[in-house]
Amino acid sequence: MKKLYFLLFFCSVLLHSQERYFLNSNTRLYISPNSTSFRGYFKYGAEVRLLGESQNGWCKIQADNFNEGFIQEKYIAKSLNARDIKVRDTENPILEGGDTYYGGNHLFVIVAGLKARALPDKNAKIREILFNGDPVPVNYIPVNPDEWVNINGSFNEEYAKFTLQKFLGQRPNLETLIKDFDKLDVNAIPERKTLSERIVELAWNSNYNDLVPAYQRYYEVVKQINDPKLISDTELNMALAKALSKHKLPEQISSFIQKSEYSLKGVKTKSLYLTQIQLVKSFGNPPKKTRISDECGLYSSDLFYYYPDLEASVDEKLNKAEIIKVFINENNKFIINPNAVLDHTLSEKAFIEKYGTYVEASLKSPHQYFILMEDSQFRLEFKEGKLFSIEIFYYC
Incomplete structure (x- = not known):
């Protein structure tokens, strides 16, 4: 009989663990039923695993970090709805959605x-x-x-x-971090390095105008460390920060890029298109063809040609080829306009100095730059200091 009871209990727990349960209110993870001691805070909408049946209105559960404890059964639901009454917990440090940074907890x-x-x-x-x-x-x-x-x-x-x-x-305050950095002894290099790294990253998460003062402080520390590569990388980022602080308006960017075209083995594409016959004549039959589902209908066709020099969406019936990605080399150039020709000799530093005011950039995508348009964007990638490829992305 005991074995049967254990088996039934085990199956019940297993069944509960496979179902999804959510909390319909803020609450805490208590160490035991009716206890005032707790392990952590839950926010409304949190998913939990149910580890046992209710006992006197309390259930043993597991949090998403695998902490185990108890909460009142009334806060457990299989689904959430607008009628849920959220009990507020003023000590709960988790932020609710609605600020300018994130929509949820x-x-x-x-x-x-x-x-x-x-x-x-x-x-x-x-x-x-x-x-x-x-x-x-x-x-x-x-x-x-x-x-x-x-x-x-x-x-x-x-x-x-x-x-x-x-x-x-809570979200760090950039001004506070800068003041704390400026108070440090100039010889406290490890502390200055840690704080200046935080300042640079927070500046990227704030506003382009914050990047210049952030990198100025970081550069002070980099020169103290005296790592040649780190100095070179920082100087490049300082040039980028300066350019981004003078970012062009959308209409200026649109005017700058609207007549762009490629020169592929000397053949100008007139915008981003050429015929399928021209493509094959210039580059031969593609080494690889692949069909890729395009649910948004963004490209000319779901058939893609892959060459060492480029990638294209090709509609063979309509004799149409749309250039999607070009690898920049001695044969291929990107002509933004007659005064802005990007070829394989273009260095990353020169690109930033000449055209950095037109691009978007992110610390999470180093050596990649984005030129935004109304329905698409160009991504320009640099490798080993030289322009490597240009790819177009369309918005769904």
Whole structure:
């Protein structure tokens, strides 16, 4: 009889663990039923795993970081709706959606170069590098600063990402960080390096106009460290920061790019198109053809030709080829306009100095620059200091 009871209980727990349950209110993860001691805070909408049947109105559950504890059964639901009454917890540090940075429950990264891992383990695979000021989704946060937080808010192992609680908090203030940096002794190099890295990352998460003063401070430290490559990289980023602070207006960018075309083995494409016959005549039959589903209908065809020099969407029936990506070399050029010809001799530094006011850039995509248009964008990629490729992306 005991074996049968255990089997039924095990199956019940297994069944509950496979179903999805959500919290219809803010609450806390208590150590035991009716206890005042708790392990962490939940925000409305948090997903939990049910580990047992209700006992006197309390259920044992597991949070998305694998903390286990108890919450009142009334807060557990299989779905959420607009009639839910959210009990507010003024001590809960998790921020609700509605600010200008994130729409749901969240906190911010408060350190530079934070590694988000696949499991709550310091040796686990790194899923993402997060920057100071990045908002991250958080539905449950433990009280202990040395415990892990799931910054994806889901039990799905494919997407879960973890970091330590002590690296998350309210959004850092750039002015405060700059004042703290300026107060440091000039010889406190490790502290200045740590703080200047945070300042640069937060500036990228703020406004282009904040980048110049951020990099000025970082450059002070870089010169003290005296690493030639770091100095060179920083000088490049300082040039970019200066250009981005003088960013052109959308209408100026549109006028700059509207007559762009490629020169492919001496053949000008007149915009981004040429005939399929011209394409094959210039480059031969493609080494590879692939059909790719295009749900948005953005390209000429779902048939793509892949050459060493370029990639194109080709409609063979209509004799039409649309250039999607071009690898810049001695044969290929990107002609933005008669006064702006980008070829394989163009260095990244020269590009930034000449055209940096027209581009968008991100610290998370180094050596890549984006020229935005109304329905698409060009992505320009540099490798080893030279222009490597240009690719067009359409908005769905």
